[in-house]
Amino acid sequence: MAESEKEAALPPKEEFSEWYNELLWMAEIMDVRYPVKGLYVWYPFGFAIRRNTYKIIREILDNSGHQEALFPLLIPENEFMKEAEHIKGFEDEVYWVTHGGKDPLDIPLALRPTSETAIYPMYKMWVRSHADFPIKIYQIVNTFRYETKHTRPLIRLREITSFKEAHTVHATWEDAEAQVKEAIGLYTEIYRRLGVPVLHSRRPDWDKFPGADYTDALDAIMPDGRTLQIGTVHHLGDNFAKTFDIKYETPDGEQRYAYQTCYGISERSIAATISIHGDDKGLVLPPEIAPVQVVIIPIIFKKGAEEVLAACKDVKERLTKAGIRVEIDASDLRPGAKYYKWEMKGVPLRLEIGPRDLQNNVAVAVRRDTGEKEQIPLPEIETGVSSKFEAIHEHLYQKAKVELENRIFECTELEEVKKKIQDGVATIPWCGKRECGLAMENVIGAGILGIPLEQKRGKKEKCPICGEETETRVYVARTY
Numbered sequence: 001m002a003e004s005e006k007e008a009a010l011p012p013k014e015e016f017s018e019w020y021n022e023l024l025w026m027a028e029i030m031d032v033r034y035p036v037k038g039l040y041v042w043y044p045f046g047f048a049i050r051r052n053t054y055k056i057i058r059e060i061l062d063n064s065g066h067q068e069a070l071f072p073l074l075i076p077e078n079e080f081m082k083e084a085e086h087i088k089g090f091e092d093e094v095y096w097v098t099h100g101g102k103d104p105l106d107i108p109l110a111l112r113p114t115s116e117t118a119i120y121p122m123y124k125m126w127v128r129s130h131a132d133f134p135i136k137i138y139q140i141v142n143t144f145r146y147e148t149k150h151t152r153p154l155i156r157l158r159e160i161t162s163f164k165e166a167h168t169v170h171a172t173w174e175d176a177e178a179q180v181k182e183a184i185g186l187y188t189e190i191y192r193r194l195g196v197p198v199l200h201s202r203r204p205d206w207d208k209f210p211g212a213d214y215t216d217a218l219d220a221i222m223p224d225g226r227t228l229q230i231g232t233v234h235h236l237g238d239n240f241a242k243t244f245d246i247k248y249e250t251p252d253g254e255q256r257y258a259y260q261t262c263y264g265i266s267e268r269s270i271a272a273t274i275s276i277h278g279d280d281k282g283l284v285l286p287p288e289i290a291p292v293q294v295v296i297i298p299i300i301f302k303k304g305a306e307e308v309l310a311a312c313k314d315v316k317e318r319l320t321k322a323g324i325r326v327e328i329d330a331s332d333l334r335p336g337a338k339y340y341k342w343e344m345k346g347v348p349l350r351l352e353i354g355p356r357d358l359q360n361n362v363a364v365a366v367r368r369d370t371g372e373k374e375q376i377p378l379p380e381i382e383t384g385v386s387s388k389f390e391a392i393h394e395h396l397y398q399k400a401k402v403e404l405e406n407r408i409f410e411c412t413e414l415e416e417v418k419k420k421i422q423d424g425v426a427t428i429p430w431c432g433k434r435e436c437g438l439a440m441e442n443v444i445g446a447g448i449l450g451i452p453l454e455q456k457r458g459k460k461e462k463c464p465i466c467g468e469e470t471e472t473r474v475y476v477a478r479t480y
């Protein structure tokens with residue numbers, strides 16, 4: 001896209017919604033002009049962020065006994081309609097393929113909204129004995145959901161282009177429960193690598209995944225105080241095993257239904273990373289996912305221009321050999337325009353090299369996250385740059401953790417909750433009874449997000465609806 005096209009300035013981040021939409025365009029992440037609602041185009045720069053993010057996701061899953069596979073997109077109606085709860089949860093969201101060319105299909109085919117009903121008929125054929133367990137398979141595919149709420153790029157899509165779904169099978173309910181815990185840990189580590197701190201909570205029963213025994217979720221707190229569900233882990237019990245007849249032979253030869261879990265992450269992982277770390281100048285990317293990790297800006301004067309350019313090329317070669325993604329911006333843009341462009345793209349580190357720096361045998365390193373300038377001796381450029389990356393990642397993560405902590409408000413009255421959820425997440429005691437939870441939700445005008453998994457027990461408090469003593473507090477928040 002030509003520089004001139006991006007005349008519009010980026011709104012300040014506190015106008016979060018406008019900032020977010022403008023940034024996706026100005027940083028060349030997503031083009032939202034595709035002529036189907038809820039479907040968007042990945043620009044190459046944005047796609048490189050996606051590739052680097054999903055490289056982390058694959059690494060963490062592959063290193064924890066998961067195997068990547070690939071299942072078909074189209075699900076025959078008879079399979080899709082097998083699990084009653086699941087249907088109820090998805091029947092308003094599923095897209096159907098009804099024709100092949102001019103011929104109407106005898107069996108309509110669903111575009112997968114999620115893949116339980118594509119995968120589990122195959123698991124029925126694959127599972128024979130307890131020795132087959134655990135099965136820990138995932139795929140990274142596009143899925144389709146006819147979302148009727150406000151669609152938004154990377155956050156609420158009708159085509160989820162980067163849907164990582166894992167589907168595991170175990171001998172017992174407890175083994176599946178242990179897998180849920182492992183998945184929560186793996187997801188938390190994925191988000192630590194993205195510098196994104198998360199809230200862990202168990203969704204209230206009325207908000208769990210259709211067909212699950214329970215749903216645990218990871219939520220980020222976005223800059224506007226609303227939470228974004230950026231990962232979910234479901235214990236499916238033997239509900240789907242009974243529906244799809246997934247049975248195994250126990251060590252003493254009897255037939256038993258298997259127990260399952262499934263867990264998913266989508267491109268919301270990228271939405272959270274962009275939103276939490278970005279600033280008024282644009283993207284601020286954790287080095288590990290930045291498409292360009294270092295941009296070298298030659299400071300050119302008439303005299304000594306060749307030496308400067310030669311030195312920049314040498315630094316680029318050395319950093320590239322060290323596995324660092326680096327560009328030289330030798331365009332004829334003014335230095336200030338160069339800084340603006342690469343700061344917009346969230347390049348973690350800028351290296352300025354001019355005649356004086358050559359004399360001192362240094363490069364001037366400027367951090368995108370803090371703006372701090374520091375000289376790095378050219379002979380140590382590789383280690384100097386890499387240690388800056390660690391410092392940048394750590395700083396982004398710590399800063400985001402403080403912001404999250406500052407957006408959690410302990411309340412005792414519902415009126416207080418109503419106020420506090422304008423700025424973040426409120427906690428309030430809850431007896432756990434459904435009618436009190438639902439009553440609370442319509443007094444507050446927002447949902448119970450979930451029961452914190454790391455619940456600090458011991459303190460007895462009163463349910464604000466029925467007055468019953470309880471040791472449980474819940475998160476309440478406005479959500480995306």
Ligand SMILES: Nc1ncnc2c1ncn2[C@@H]1O[C@H](COS(=O)(=O)NC(=O)[C@@H](N)CS)[C@@H](O)[C@H]1O
Nearest residue numbers: 114155156157165229230231232262263264266
């Ligand atoms: N319309 C959507 N756009 C973008 N991401 C979405 C959308 N719907 C769900 N997600 C993301 O996908 C994750 C998994 O979706 S889910 O419905 O909760 N769970 C499942 O589909 C299970 N089969 C586990 S993969 C959610 O936690 C959320 O982060």
Ligand SMILES: [Zn+2]
Nearest residue numbers: 431436463466
């Ligand atoms: Zn109550």
